[in-house]
């Protein structure tokens with residue numbers, strides 16, 4: 001875990017959300033898709049209010065420079081930066097949205113495990129499922145995978161990355177343009193103002209049916225509200241498809257000491273019993289180990305790993321924490 005003073009280089013509204021770019025070579029060169037940063041939402045060195053950091057997924061890192069750094073030395077680089085996108089809600093996000101270029105923020109990161117991403121193929125495509133402000137880590141995942149496979153643009157007839165983006169209404173759709181450069185995008189809005197009317201899981205189900213009929217074995221990575229993730233977990237269990245979920249619970253400390261971020265899990269082997277601290281053991285978990293409070297997820301699907309740790313050997317095992 002590393003602490004940084006990061007300079008804001010861009011701060012702008014983005015539809016109903018707000019986008020911040022922060023200069024920080026370490027995060028830009030080390031962050032993996034699904035990892036997050038924990039930011040003190042006040043000027044670095046100024047006061048104590050608000051007290052708690054806020055967690056945000058890394059949405060992108062500066063293009064060529066950061067990608068070169070990943071492949072080479074992993075050394076900090078002053079010119080590299082990363083981006084977050086957030087919904088303005090309470091005091092912390094309101095304060096962050098008031099930041100201007102040149103302000104400095106105290107940042108911990110990158111934190112958490114991130115998605116375990118395999119190179120997708122037409123027979124084993126990657127399905128990214130995002131709801132609302134859960135989409136940013138999936139944008140990072142899509143671009144990282146497409147960079148690693150050398151596919152700058154998607155061939156629409158045979159995509160190996162498909163993105164399923166859900167929102168309440170058209171103005172709240174996140175990341176459509178960026179995702180469309182590297183993935184086939186399926187949109188769903190609850191009010192029908194863009195894409196398919198209804199929940200994003202309907203579009204996912206249609207594609208899971210098609211994949212099963214075509215003998216394909218997709219991998220699913222999802223991020224969004226708990227109810228959406230539970231529905232995705234159930235579908236994946238029914239179709240016997242591996243699924244990783246990124247859980248965005250409140251994270252008061254972000255470093256494993258407060259227990260404020262626990263989620264219920266099945267077969268946990270440690271002192272936390274039926275809970276895992278997702279700041280250090282997540283935020284990405286195998287959907288099979290999460291206790292969704294819905295037995296059908298587990299009765300429908302493949303058998304549960306014997307313990308949470310065994311899930312590390314599962315095809316959807318998680319990456320190492322930092």
Ligand SMILES: Cc1cc2nc3c(=O)[nH]c(=O)nc-3n(C[C@H](O)[C@H](O)[C@H](O)COP(=O)(O)OP(=O)(O)OC[C@H]3O[C@@H](n4cnc5c(N)ncnc54)[C@H](O)[C@@H]3O)c2cc1C
Pocket residue numbers: 036052053054055056057058084085086087088089090091092093094133136137247248249250251252253260283
């Ligand atoms: C891994 C991860 C990634 C995320 N990525 C994004 C993202 O990309 N974009 C985005 O918009 N949001 C993201 N979130 C959610 C984001 O962290 C919250 O929206 C943000 O903390 C809200 O801050 P606020 O100041 O608006 O709200 P406030 O209500 O002022 O503050 C919320 C904070 O208060 C604390 N808190 C509140 N209630 C409790 C409680 N019951 N117990 C303990 N602590 C509490 C927590 O520290 C919480 O972060 C992510 C969350 C996680 C965990």
Ligand code: FES
Pocket residue numbers: 250251252253254255256257258259260261262277278279280
């Ligand atoms: S946020 Fe404190 S233990 Fe996870």
